[in-house]
Amino acid sequence: MNYSDHWQSLINVDQQHIWHPYSSSPNPVAPIGVKKTQGSLITLADDREVVDGMSSWWATIHGYNHPVIMQAMKDQIDSMPHIMFGGLTHEPAVELAKRLIKITPDGLNKVFFADSGSVSMEVAIKIALQYWISKQRPEKNRMLSIRNGYHGDTFATMAVCDPVNGMHHLFNDVLRQSIFAPAPQMGFDIDSDNNDLAELEQILQSHSHEIAALTLEPIVQGAGGMRFYRPAYLKAVRELCTEYDVLMIADEIATGFGRTGKLFACEWANITPDIMTIGKALTGGNLTMAAMLCTDNVSDTICQGEPGVLMHGPTFMANPLACATAIASIDLLLETPWQESIAQIEQHLRTELSPLAELDGVADVRVLGAIGVIEMQRSDLGSQIQASCLENGAWLRPFGKLVYTMPAFNIPKEQLQQLTDAIKAAITKTLSEFKLKG
Ligand SMILES: *Cc1c(COP(=O)(O)O)cnc(C)c1O
Secondary structure, eight states: OOOHHHHHHHHHHHHHHHOOTOOSSSOOSSSOEEEEBBBBEEETTTTTTTESSSSHHHHHOOOOOOOOHHHHHHHHHHOOOOOOOOOOOHHHHHHHHHHHHHHHHHTTTEEEEEESSHHHHHHHHHHHHHHHHHHHHOOOOEEETTTTTOOSHHHHHHHTSSSTSSSOOGGGGTTTOEEEEEOOSSSSOOOOOHHHHHHHHHHHHHHHGGGEEEEOOOOOOOOOOOOBBBHHHHHHHHHHHHHOOOOOEETTTTTTTEEETTSSGGGGOOOOOOOHHHHHHHTTSSSEEEEEEEEHHHHEEEEEEOOSSSOOOTTTTTHHHHHHHHHHHHHHHHHTTHHHHHHHHHHHHHHHHHHGGSSEEEEEEEEEEEEEEESSSSSSHHHHHHHHHHHHHOOOOOOEEEEEOOOTTTTHHHHHHHHHHHHHHHHHHHHHHHHHOO
C-alpha cells in the first residue's frame, strides 16, 4: 500500500501499541487502513474501493451504513443511547425481545441480552449448570461438545471449542475438561451411515449422569473448520439430548439471521434447543450485542432453585442503542426478499467457485446459503491469497486452509461477480506461483 504520511503514522502507532485479533503486539503484519464503508464496498486508506467478502465476520448482512438502520440509530441516540438495565426497562429492549421470541424456534420464551457472542455462550453454559443445581443434581456439571466446534474466546467457551484446532489448546491444563464427541460427518446432503451419531450415543450412555449440556453449532461449524453437516444429525442430537436428559445448547451466533438459507439453522431440522445463543448479525453488524434465549422449563427450574436468580449482569446489557439497531436490522431483513437473495448468492457461488475444486492444491469447495468455502490442501497460502484478492479488488480473510466468503445479502450482482472473480484469480495465481517455486 502507498500510504500518505498521515496514514503511515497511524499505521506505525497501531503496530507499536495495538493488539488485533489473534495477533502479536508489536504486530509484525501491518494492518490495512480503512477510511470508510458503504454498502458492500470498503474504501481503503489509499482511496481504493474493494468489495467486502467477509461481512465483517458474518455480521453486516445488509452491507455497511444501510440508510434505514443509520436512521434508527440516529433517532435512538437523540433520545437515549444508554441506561442501566438493573431494575429499569425500555421500549427498545421490550420490542427486540418480542421479535426474537417470535422469529426463533417455538418455545424459546426467555431472553438474556449480552454484549458479545462469547458472553452469551458463557451465560448459556452458566444457566445449564445452574439448571442441574436447581434440580438437586449438581453432579451433572460437565459439558459435552462436538469436535471442530467454536464457541468463543472466554474461559468457559474455550473449554467447549475443539481441543486441538480450537486455538485454545495452550490453556488445556487450566480449563475444565469437557467431553468431546466426534465431529459430524461432513456434507449437508450426504447419505450417512450415522456412525457419528452412534459414537455420540455411546458417550451419552456412559456419561450422561455427569453431563449438564451439549453444545453445538447447528448445520455449519464456523471458525472450527467451516464444515457443513446434515439436518438429520441435528434432529437426532435433539432426540438424544431429550432421551439422555442433557440440555441442548444451539450456538446460532454465526448461523443466525438467514446466513444458511433459513432464518435460524435449527429450522433445517425443525427443532427447538433448550438454550440458544445469537450475536454477530443481530444488529446487522453495526454494534456489539448478543443474546441467550431459553425455554420456560429452563428458566422456571432456575427460579425455583437456589439462589433463584440467574447470576449474571453485564454493565451494558440491553444497551438501548444496540437494541434499536437490532430491531431495525431484523425488520429490514424480514421486509426484504432475503430468501430469494440468499438463493441467488448460493447459486452464484456454486457456479463460480465449484470449478476451483478441479485445481491441484484445492481439497474441497462447498457452498451453503450465502457461505462459500474453498478448502486448500496447504495451510500456508492464506496471506498470499488475501494479498492477491486485495489487488483484484476484494477483501477476504482466509485462515489456515480455508478461503471463505459470506457476502452481504444485498450485495449488487456486479460486486458479487467482482468478488468471485477476485477469489478465482487469487487462488489460481497463488497455486501456480507456488508450483513454479517448486
Ligand atoms: C463468533 C462466534 C462466537 C463468539 O462471538 P464473539 O462476539 O466473537 O464473542 C461464538 N460462537 C460462534 C459460533 C461464533 O461464530
